[in-house]
Structures are given as structure tokens and as C-alpha cells.
Amino acid sequence: MTASSTNDHSNKWRIVDIVVASIIAVASGVIFWGWDIVCAAPLTVLEAVTPGFEGLVNGFWLFGGPLAAIIVRKPGAALYAETLAAFLELTLGNQWGVGGSLIVGICQGLFAELAFLIFRYAKWNLGTTVLSGMLAGVGCALYYWLTNPAWGAIRVLWYLGTSIVSGAIIAGLIVWAVCRALAATGVLDRFESGRAEARV
Template identity: 35%
Template sequence: MAAHTDTSATADASTGASSAGTTATPGSTRTRSILATRPLLGWRTVDILTIAFLGAALGIAFWGWGVFYNGPLSAITFGFAPLGGLFAGPWFLAGVVGGLVVRRPGAALFCEVVAALVSMIPGTEWGATTLVSGIVQGLGTEIAFALLGYRAFGIAAAMLAGALAGPFAAAYESFTWIQDWSLAWKVAYAGVLALSGAVVAGAGGWLLTRALAVAGALGAFPPGQEHRETRAV
């Protein structure tokens, strides 16, 4: 007899999560992500507050990265400026983490915009364009989760979200900071941004989310439930 698989969506009132796909049983492996409770647009107060907190914390980190950004940038871009995109991945992190934690439409964009706004407040060399960049990059990560129907939140989904922020950022910068570059350089820059986004923001954001879940900081969210179910197996 084939093993029974529960494919129904079961809601956990304490976490605001619903399980889509196989449930974890001893000796089994989860094959799908735990989703936010339906309706997906039914944001809870804790969702809003958590995104605001994550965005603010990462925004401070963004500002710190911006302070040290130009040193390594100048060294690696000597002779081939598009390589500077290798250092842009950290700025896509907020959108990925926000999407992975809350798992509702708008979470990735919201978190990235908050982070950009907070990083702009102390003052940066990019001024108000920091906020515009945050909006554009957040749209890239948001679209990635939307393309997956807000149903996949594993490392592959996170890397896709981080990667997609890259071309969006490159498209915006093509009309601002790099408008005098050749088309070949702009295309190369978009590719480098996508690579940095996939590795640093995508894989890095997934690992950060898992670390927060292990630390018990995401008990009210799907990643926290996934961690509890993994420990129960």
C-alpha cells in the first residue's frame, strides 16, 4: 500500500501559516514550502511590524555597506566597470528576506523600500535615488515570488528573487549612473548584478531567514513553523 500523503492546506492559527503539499512525518522530507494563511492579502499586524523592523535593521546595514563600498569597488572595476555589480548583491537582501518571512504579496517590495528609506536618512552619496533604487530592486524580487504564485520559498526561489533584482537595477541605472556605457557593458553589468543577487541576496537571504527561524525569532511565521516541523521529524 502506498504511503498516505496529506495534500490539503492546513492552517496554523498561531503562525498564520498554511501547509501546502506533504506534511512532515518521521523519515519524510518536506517537498513544499509552508505558505501564509489565505487570503494572501490578509496582512496581520505582526506581518506589518515585522517587515518594518526587518527593513529598518537591514537599512542600517545597507548604510554601513555604502560607507565601505567604494574602496573594494574601485579595486575590482579597474579596466572593466561592470564587475562593480559583484558588490551590489547586499542591497537586494531586504526584498528577499521580507518575501521569505511574510510570504504575502507586497512583502518583498515593502521590506526593500523600508530598508532603502532607512539607509538614506543618515545621508549617502546617492541621495534620493537610493529610495528609487529600493523601489526598483524590490519590484524585481516581488515579481519573482509572484511568478512562483507565492507558493515556493526554498533556496531556489530565494535565488531567483535575488537574481531578478539585478536586471531591474541595471535597467534603472542605465538611465542614471551608467547611461554613458556601451550596450555590451550594460548587458554584462545586468548579468553580474543577477549573479551577485542570486548568491549574496538569494542564498544569503535564505540562510539568514533560516538562522532567524532557528533562533526563535520567526515563531509567528511560516519559516518558524518549518523549523519546528523539521525538529519534530
């Protein structure tokens, strides 16, 4: 049986699902805030390569939703975690304000959620996790495109492409690896994600 074969899957949220999704969101929000502090240098360097290339670092703001979703495996988990993480990031204070923290976080969460919704919350595997990260990158890029009307087509395309790549790697591949590593320790035994790992 594989991780996507889920006879025991239920879309009903439990208290433990809410608690763990919230813990993931809080931890993600703190990491987002920390990345806000140190991101100026890599953003500047990548933007100097070509405008829009700075999207390569966006994955560090995209992983909260996919991580919560692939662990708790409940509808709305990606949106909930990414939104709560963004709210905490905003509350801690940064240079982006409401738009660049909370609103973009909601966009990222909505798009990350789409990957699992497309498969009717029945596929919880590497492919859907990577797709979730990629779509979170799309949500991020769309927000910044719409809020920066002066951007030219080339910059928009570069930003979209690099955001998708960053999302696929950091919020997709790495998130999947983290989930499997956690499951292997037994800490996710109360979740389908942990039981699926044990059956692989």
C-alpha cells in the same frame, strides 16, 4: 512535508507581519547605509578589472526585500521592505541621492517581488528566494543602465551579469540560510517560515 508545502498559508497581513517586515527593513537600511560608507574601495577595485564588474557588490543593497518576503511570506513584503530600507538609507544620508537610494530601491523591491508573484505566492523555498535575489539584481542593473546612457553594451552586460550573480548569492543563498538559521532558534515560530523549518 517541505518548506514549500504550506497548508496553513494565508496571504492576509497581520500586525506581527508588518512589525517584523518593518524591523527587517530598518535593519537592512542601516546596513545599506553602512555599506554606502565603505563601498568605494571595492567598487573602484572591481571597476578597474573591467567596467561593469562592480555589480558584484550590489547584493549588499539587494537582500532586504527577499529576506522580508521569505520570513513573513506575504504579498508585497519584498517591495515594502526594500522601499522602506532605501528610504531610511536616503534619510541617513549618502553619496547617491534620491535616485541612487530610493528610486533604485523601489526598482529592486519590485523585481524581487516578481519572483514570488510568478508562483502566485505559493512557493517559499530556496529556488524562489534565489530567483528573487537575481531579479532584484536585474532591477538594480536596469535602473543604472537607464540612468547612464553613455554606458556601452559590454559594460551593461557585465553589470547586469555581475548584479545577478551578486543577488543570487547574497540576496538569495545567504538570505535563505539566514532565514533557516533564525527559524531553527524558534524566533520565527509565529510565522509559516518558522513552522515550516520545524517540519523539515
